[in-house]
Amino acid sequence: MTDRSTAAGAAPRWLRAAIPAVLILVWLAVFGLGGASFGRLSDVVVNDQAQFLPASAEATEVNELQAEFRDADLIPAIVVVASDSTLDDAQTTAIDDLRESVLAVDGVVADESSPVIPSEDGEAAQFVASIATGDDATPSNEVVAEIRDVLEEHPIEGAESAVTGPAGFTADLAGAFSGIDGLLLAVALLAVFLILIVVYRSPLLPILVLLTSLTALCASVLIVVSLAAADILPISGQTQGILFILVIGAATDYALLYLARYQEALTVHERRWDATWAALKGAWEPIVASGGTVIVGLLILLASELTSNKILGPVAAIGIACSLLAALTLLPALLLWAGRVAFWPRRIRVGETRTGAAAIGDDPTQGRGLWAAVGRLVARRPRTVWIAATLVLAAMCLGLPQLKADGVPTSEFVLGTSQARDGQELLGEHFPAGSGTPAVIVGPEADLQAMADIALATDGVDTVTVLAEDSPAGQAAVTEDGIQAFGPPGTPAPEPTVVDGEVLLQATLDDPADSLEAEATVEQLRVALDEVGEDVLVGGSTAVALDTIDASLADRALIIPLVLAAILVILMLLLRSIVAPLLLIASVVLSFAAALGVSAWVFNGIFGFPGADPSVPLFAFVFLVALGVDYNIFLMTRVREESVAHGTRAGIVRGLRLTGGVITSAGLVLAATFAALGVLPILFLVQISFIVAFGVLLDTFLVRTLLVPALSYDLGRVIWQPSKLARGAR
Known part of the structure; x- marks a missing residue:
């Protein structure tokens, strides 16, 4: 039956045409401006670890005092030359000439650089080339690249040479981040596109969803670059990579939730305008609640001591906010424009019962399909299901004590080839290993x-x-x-x-x-x-690393309880209950611990990683708990909606069936986007990539599909305590 009774349907035709047109034009303008801002990212990104220390750290105070002892801000690049035998006169002369060529490189401060220092064994020599830093200076990674070109142009026969030291490691790190604009985005978008094609079997829908996600990303980049250029909010390559992935994943998830509601509304409403308003009415609350939960969790990072953690909070929160706005304004406008054609070759007609609540009927345990079968399993053996799921997660947690997250050497930050790491090993063979730093x-x-x-x-x-x-x-x-x-x-x-x-x-x-x-x-x-x-x-550089680790450990102990408390309060307000939010938080924390446990086995036994930065569990926690709760919010808001009409236990099965497909698709998309971080050869990002991707899959297929529905079904209406819904008949 066609429903033409909505108040929104009374809007004049010109307004129904103007609203989506204006929204699309505004977002296209943002897309253009944000796209242009991508080219400015490299100018505002800072990858110096010392830049992100808390102001109270001892190493920070020393860095500030050092500037008073020198005429310029400097970062040392150590050039080391080594042979298998004692350096002869010709080699010594060549090293002196090499030094002169290096000191002539633009950006190297010759007066602050050292003379050639021979090793005690006579088989090696080193000198420090001090590189100027600051707002007007050439980026140190570009200067190091030129120095390395000089080394290639002036090879010393019978010897090998390398550039290492803080400047060398910074250059290698910058090189590893160089694929962040192209490769990372290409891999993430391709993965999302393929998943959407498989799920919806429509050529147009994936394009509209990805256009929404990319526009949200462009808006985020536009804002973040403007703030960074104004020295309000510095950004690192690490933060940039997380922003890209978080926005693409979150915006796509929110888009899929709206898309499911719109598809359902088209079976009830003949006019696209009415279907759009009905979809917005059903989708805005869970989308805003989910996005708000993530934003609150991220903004709690502002309480961090470590500046890099503190900065990630507002940067990522900006990205989530843009994702919310795009999913609730741009996508509805695009789908209003496309209508039923968006789902082509599938035809969606009014009265169709294949989609939405009408497809379930009066008995939610009956029917065909995967989610009908899952609903029957949960309804018939709820206690067995949730206990089995809990035991599986608990077994995964056994690897947790093996997680080595107390810091790794700077030389291990970059995976694969690193000239700075090779040069440091060369330096340690002939000099005190700490020479130059x-x-x-x-x-x-x-x-x-x-x-x-x-x-x-x-x-x-x-x-x-x-x-x-x-x-x-x-x-x-x-x-x-x-x-x-x-x-x-x-x-x-x-x-x-x-x-x-x-x-x-x-x-x-x-x-x-x-x-x-x-x-x-x-x-x-x-x-x-x-x-x-x-x-x-x-x-000094060692003290910077030490103070960074100490600050990360302090942040971890502070931020995790705060995030849990904040999300618990949000869930209580959203679900109007105390018991259900406690169950949801407990399930997500258990899932997080399981993801860390499995990750420890993988990192140690398969990849052979040297350890992990202390901030890896913190970031993984913030992303997994906030995003994992997203899926539970999607599920439980629909469960509550269905419980009001059908009773708690029937509402749980109905909610599970109605949200099963969309949440599974969203989980696959988010896991794929975070997995894309693994293409960058950065230890921190590879570890975050695996933990979050695996944890999201756990939440999607085990926690949200089996554990939460089965436990809620077993408890019944008590999950809504102390609200009126808990005193219902079912």
């Missing part, structure tokens, strides 16, 4: 010798130098006997550089600067130097 100590001038003595007495410290004036190397060695000059015998010791009564010491470590051993040495240094005074600070 020393720990930095800043303290009072009066305590210079005391600080040096303590540093030299610390296990893991090889040598100590002080930044000095009128020194050929810009620094002088500090021994237990005092400051020694770098130069010929008899050269007078230079005076240390003093800024506001403080001096700067550099402690070269025995271990690679990014190693766990080096971090332990820095911790010992800090404890020992506290005896000199609390105003003695230790920084």
Whole structure:
């Protein structure tokens, strides 16, 4: 029967034509502006780990103090040349010439660079090329690329050379992120397109859904780039990759939920306008609730100590907000324009009973198809089903203690080939492994010798130098006997550089600067130097990594409980219940633990990863819990709607059958988009990719399909306590 009684149907024809036309034109303009902003992303992305430390971190304070000791902000690139035998005169001369060519590269600050330093075994030499950083400087990764070109153009016979150090690792990381605009988006969009083609068997629908998702992404990029350019919201390559995937996945999920409601409405309403309003009426609440839950979870990241975590929150929240707006405005306008043609070659007619509530009939346990069979299983053996599902998830959790998420060396950030990692290994074979990236100590001038003595007495410290004036190397060695000059015998010791009564010491470590051993040495240094005074600070690249890990661990302990509490409150308000939200939260947390447990087995036993960053479980938790609750919201809002009319147990089976197809499609889409992150050779993103994709599949096929419906069915109307629905007859 055709329903023409909606108030929206009374709108004049010109208005029914103008509203979708204006919406489409506005979004197309956003699409164009946002598309142009993609080209500006590389200009605003920052991949320096030190940029994202909390302001209170000791390494951050040292970084700020270092700037006062130097004329420019610098990042060191270490050029190392090594041979299998003692370097001869020709090779030594070639290395000197190589240094001159490197110092001539635009962006290298020659006055702040070091001379050639030979190794004790005579088989290698190194020098530091200091690269200027800052707003007006050439990006350090581009300078490193030019230095590496110089090395290729000036090969040294019988020796190998490489560029390593902080600048080298930053360049390799930037190179790994270089495929983020093209490859990542192409893989994600192709995966989504293929899934939609298989699910809907329509050539036009996938295009409309992907156009909605891409437009939401363009809007997000436009806003984020504008904020980053204004120095309001910095963005890293890591955050950029997550933004892309999150927007494509979330916007597609919301679009699929609306699409299911629109398809159902077309079987009831003859006019597309009436079907559109009916679909919006049924879809807006779960979509807004789901998106709002994710946004709240992401914004809680603002409470993080680590700036990179804090930044991800609003950036990703902007993406989700754009996804919500596009799914509730652009897609309805596009489908209103396309009408039933969007589903071609399938024909949807008024009165059709293959779709929606009419297809179920009075007895939800009867009927054909996969979801009818699942509904019968849940209704007939609910306790067996939810206990079995819980045991399966619990078994997966057994791998959780094996998850090594206490930090990994910087050299392991990039998977595959890394010249910086190869160069660091080469450096460690002939020099103290921490050469070129020393720990930095800043303290009072009066305590210079005391600080040096303590540093030299610390296990893991090889040598100590002080930044000095009128020194050929810009620094002088500090021994237990005092400051020694770098130069010929008899050269007078230079005076240390003093800024506001403080001096700067550099402690070269025995271990690679990014190693766990080096971090332990820095911790010992800090404890020992506290005896000199609390105003003695230790920084440098190793301290940056150490403080980053400490901040990540603190964030994990703070953010996870806050996210759980916030989502629980949202679910209680949405479902007007206490029991059901508690069950949903418990199920998603169990699913998250299971995903981590399986991931630990995979990371250790199959991929052989060296470990994981402490923020990996945190990000995985925020995404999995917030997005996993999405599917439960889609399910339980429909269950509540059906329970009001048919009773709780019948409503559970009806809700499961009505949402089964769309939620499964949404889960497959979201898992595929997060799996696309794995194409980037970044350890952090590959791990996030696997955990979230696997966890989403668990939520889609086990938690939402079996565990939640079966447990809810077993408990019955008590799940709606303390609302009036809990006092119903069924």
